[in-house]
Amino acid sequence: xxxxxxxxxMTATEGAIVQINCTYQTSGFNGLFWYQQHAGEAxxxxxxxxxxxxxxxxxxxxxxxxxxxxxxxxxKELQMKDSASYLxxxxxxxxxxxxxxxxxxxxxx
Amino acid sequence: GAVVSQHPSWVICKSGTSVKxxxxxxxxxxxxxxxxxxxxxxxLMLMATSNxxxxxxxxxxxxxxxxxxxxxxxxxxxLTVTSAHPEDSSFYICSARTGRDGKETQYFGPGTRLLVL
Numbered sequence: 001x002x003x004x005x006x007x008x009x010m011t012a013t014e015g016a017i018v019q020i021n022c023t024y025q026t027s028g029f030n031g032l033f034w035y036q037q038h039a040g041e042a043x044x045x046x047x048x049x050x051x052x053x054x055x056x057x058x059x060x061x062x063x064x065x066x067x068x069x070x071x072x073x074x075x076k077e078l079q080m081k082d083s084a085s086y087l088x089x090x091x092x093x094x095x096x097x098x099x100x101x102x103x104x105x106x107x108x109x
Numbered sequence: 110g111a112v113v114s115q116h117p118s119w120v121i122c123k124s125g126t127s128v129k130x131x132x133x134x135x136x137x138x139x140x141x142x143x144x145x146x147x148x149x150x151x152x153l154m155l156m157a158t159s160n161x162x163x164x165x166x167x168x169x170x171x172x173x174x175x176x177x178x179x180x181x182x183x184x185x186x187x188l189t190v191t192s193a194h195p196e197d198s199s200f201y202i203c204s205a206r207t208g209r210d211g212k213e214t215q216y217f218g219p220g221t222r223l224l225v226l
Binding site: 033035041042043045048087097099100101102 | 141143152153155158200202206214215216217218219220
């Protein structure tokens, strides 16, 4: 079966760095996405990785290792507004997105 | 980035009525649109995949006669919840897939919150 695993909840301190991991097992692979979802709102696109390596976008970076079925989202210089759920999703061979359950990130002052 | 709109953003209706939700890709053409449902504190659940000009593909457990999907053009898909009941109260989110910028990416609409009394 297809499976995406990510931690349910993480806590970090304002100004610090946090890494949210995601492991996956899917039928085929056409890219991995990270989305941010604030409570009560729709998800917003953060990043897309299809090749191995690190993609950096400002305070957010995303890493992919296809051989290990592993990705992480790295958030630097955490701000209170970064408190949200972070969703990992993999596009399978049929170009369907398989979703993880999301990681709720709590930022403390 | 690409923009997807949904209308209405909020709906309150009586049990037994039908509700139509529109999803539009504003600045790109989307050959494929997706409809999701999200209950409080739960993951996004894919309901159906909609391709322009063809019938939608529904996920297991989603009643196609209750959740009617029409993808009339490359920029518009509609979801109609027929004979809505309180258990249909949820957050409905559409997304549109585009290959712009050389990458396949899904952009989400802002969601429609449905409350059935």
